[in-house]
Amino acid sequence: MLNTIIQIEPWIDESELRELQRVIAATFLVEHELTKEFEGMTAELTGSKHAVAVCNGTLGIYICLKVLGIGEGDEVIVPNLTFVATANAVILAGATPVLCEIREDTFCLDVSRAETLLTNRTRAIIPVHLYGQSADLTVIGDFAERHGIKIVEDAAQGAGVKFNGKHVGTFGEMGILSYYGNKTITCGEGGVILTNDDNLAKAAYRLKNHGRDRKGVFIHESIGFNFAFTELQAAVGIAQTRKLPAIVNKKRAIHDRYVNELQGLKNFRPTFVDSRCEPVFWFTSFLCDEAEELSAFLRAQNVQTRRFFYPLHRQPCYSDRKHVRGIEADFSISDAVYRRGISLPSSFGLTCEEQSQVIEQIRRFYASRD
């Protein structure tokens, strides 16, 4: 029996172990020096003035919304095709996510459709940089400015991704990265809030630290909670951030090989890349008419794939229409992209032989249908 070819797994080795040993030697596990080091590296990577580490990306979005004063009675525009956490963080903040159709090419929010979603309660828009590509931050920036609303970028999948030469997550008032286990770089769980605004950074830190500006004091200026990071996560995050350039290069090579060797298959086409975007091919994805059959065929050959995110307007958790606005709109693009999308094995550790097997099986699948 052949080993399963995994769709995505992190690159973890002695580099992480070495950093973890520093934590064990220091016997100090709660966020401290290594967390500062990790935050500094992330600020440098992204060009953001501030980088505030938090326990995960979902709560990162929640914190951004709260420190921007967004909550009960407010509306926030989100793309209809995203991981559910984007919208749920808005709900957690007490506001209402308003679903916006995506673009057919980038799969990111289509701002031209957002105009009609505006009400006098709209306070923010959350562009999501999906599958390692960037949303069109130029038009989103114009839109937000014209309507006086904030931008909170969900760059959960965006480590290393740039738009017009600038790292995603740094265009709006605030943005977040996720370091969940399947991301391009990971801490297992983790998130980083990005902002250039000193006051917002301070407020974000306070909210994640029981409403105080530093640890070890017990007079609390505001109500806050515990969304802290740990030194263990920071240790892994430091090693992972150092590996990012190598991971990005390898993922590009994986992507380019799939695209080269699978070209010409009928109705099987790679995803579009906006020329202003420097993507990170977190996943290499294709669109095809028979994504489900192909996925089942590959599974039977021990090749894991992943289908695209289930559009939010179809999520059972929103079917009562109490928490999310805009469900009844026409989301035929989201539906088509969901139905047609398939992500292939794309891990840093994917070997040349494994990739050959995936390519051969996909060719076999199409040959059998000719």
Ligand SMILES: Cc1ncc(COP(=O)(O)O)c(C=O)c1O
């Ligand atoms: C687009 C998107 N938004 C938000 C999140 C939530 O991040 P986390 O898992 O770190 O809470 C994720 C991934 O997990 C994501 O892919």
